[in-house]
Amino acid sequence: MNKIALITGATAGIGEASAHIFAKNNFDLIITGRREDRLTQLADNLKATYSINVLPLVFDVRKLYEVQKAIEGLDENWQAIDILVNNAGLSAGLEPIQEGSFADWDVMIDTNIKGLLYVTRLVSPLMIKHKKGHIINLGSIAGKETYANGNVYCATKHAVDSLSKAMRIDLLPHNIKVTAINPGAVETEFSIVRFKGDEERAKNVYKGFDPLTAQDIADTIYYVASLPPHVNINDLTIMPTAQANTVYWNKSNS
Numbered sequence: 074m075n076k077i078a079l080i081t082g083a084t085a086g087i088g089e090a091s092a093h094i095f096a097k098n099n100f101d102l103i104i105t106g107r108r109e110d111r112l113t114q115l116a117d118n119l120k121a122t123y124s125i126n127v128l129p130l131v132f133d134v135r136k137l138y139e140v141q142k143a144i145e146g147l148d149e150n151w152q153a154i155d156i157l158v159n160n161a162g163l164s165a166g167l168e169p170i171q172e173g174s175f176a177d178w179d180v181m182i183d184t185n186i187k188g189l190l191y192v193t194r195l196v197s198p199l200m201i202k203h204k205k206g207h208i209i210n211l212g213s214i215a216g217k218e219t220y221a222n223g224n225v226y227c228a229t230k231h232a233v234d235s236l237s238k239a240m241r242i243d244l245l246p247h248n249i250k251v252t253a254i255n256p257g258a259v260e261t262e263f264s265i266v267r268f269k270g271d272e273e274r275a276k277n278v279y280k281g282f283d284p285l286t287a288q289d290i291a292d293t294i295y296y297v298a299s300l301p302p303h304v305n306i307n308d309l310t311i312m313p314t315a316q317a318n319t320v321y322w323n324k325s326n327s
């Protein structure tokens with residue numbers, strides 16, 4: 074029987090790249106996201122390419138009733154989840170605190186903190202029941218440091234950092250690993266979402282240096298997921314070589 078990985082936010086970027094690498098390594102997959110067309114297309118592609126079972130579940134992680142319906146409705150054979158990749162997340166806006174948008178704040182807090190909590194709250198009892206599991210949370214360098222105008226996004230990722238530590242303690246008696254992956258700049262749809270579809274502004278973020286790719290992070294996620302049972306990486310910060318932290322960059326490629 075194949076192992077099972079549940080990856081949230083698999084319709085783009087890091088989640089989509091992670092789905093491919095787990096599929097390539099013979100995991101059956103539960104993939105989630107809000108964009109049904111993309112999710113269905115990815116599911117069909119993964120099934121055809123890797124001959125694995127794929128269950129696409131369309132839901133918004135911010136809506137508790139949708140998350141409950143999806144996870145509580147899993148058939149017995151899909152409940153034995155080995156790996157949960159809490160990846161769905163976003164940034165919205167980049168303004169000083171005194172000019173921040175209430176709507177942007179709500180969407181980041183509801184997605185990055187509450188959404189991650191809802192999924193974890195519903196999946197972790199299944200892992201406890203099966204006496205195994207590994208939760209991999211997507212934090213960020215923004216969860217280790219704070220940068221100008223990053224205020225609320227940074228705060229949500231600091232919360233992920235804190236929750237990862239808390240999960241590790243609470244799930245310790247149940248043989249469940251918890252890892253936080255904290256990337257620096259990864260070129261995905263992240264900046265397009267942050268700047269509300271302004272592709273030119275998004276492209277500028279990655280000008281003059283080689284950013285990380287979604288594949289780099291997916292490879293890292295798969296690496297931590299494939300370590301032996303007695304080994305866990307608690308916390309891993311991964312940066313483009315050209316980025317020392319959230320402030321210092323070597324943008325000399327232009």
Ligand code: NDP
Nearest residue numbers: 082084085086087106107108133134162213259261262263
């Ligand atoms: P993308 O924008 O490319 O992908 C984000 C994914 O999250 C999409 O699949 C999207 O799916 C999903 N998502 C967003 N909101 C919701 C929601 N409310 N309900 C369900 N799914 C949702 O970004 P990345 O791949 O770059 O980001 C993935 C994670 O990595 C995020 O947590 C991000 O904060 C983190 N990260 C990213 C970095 C970067 O520089 N790119 C660096 C550090 C961390 P859909 O819209 O279909 O719902």
Ligand code: 8X3
Nearest residue numbers: 213214215257258319
């Ligand atoms: C995304 C990386 O530095 O843009 O989490 O906040 S950063």
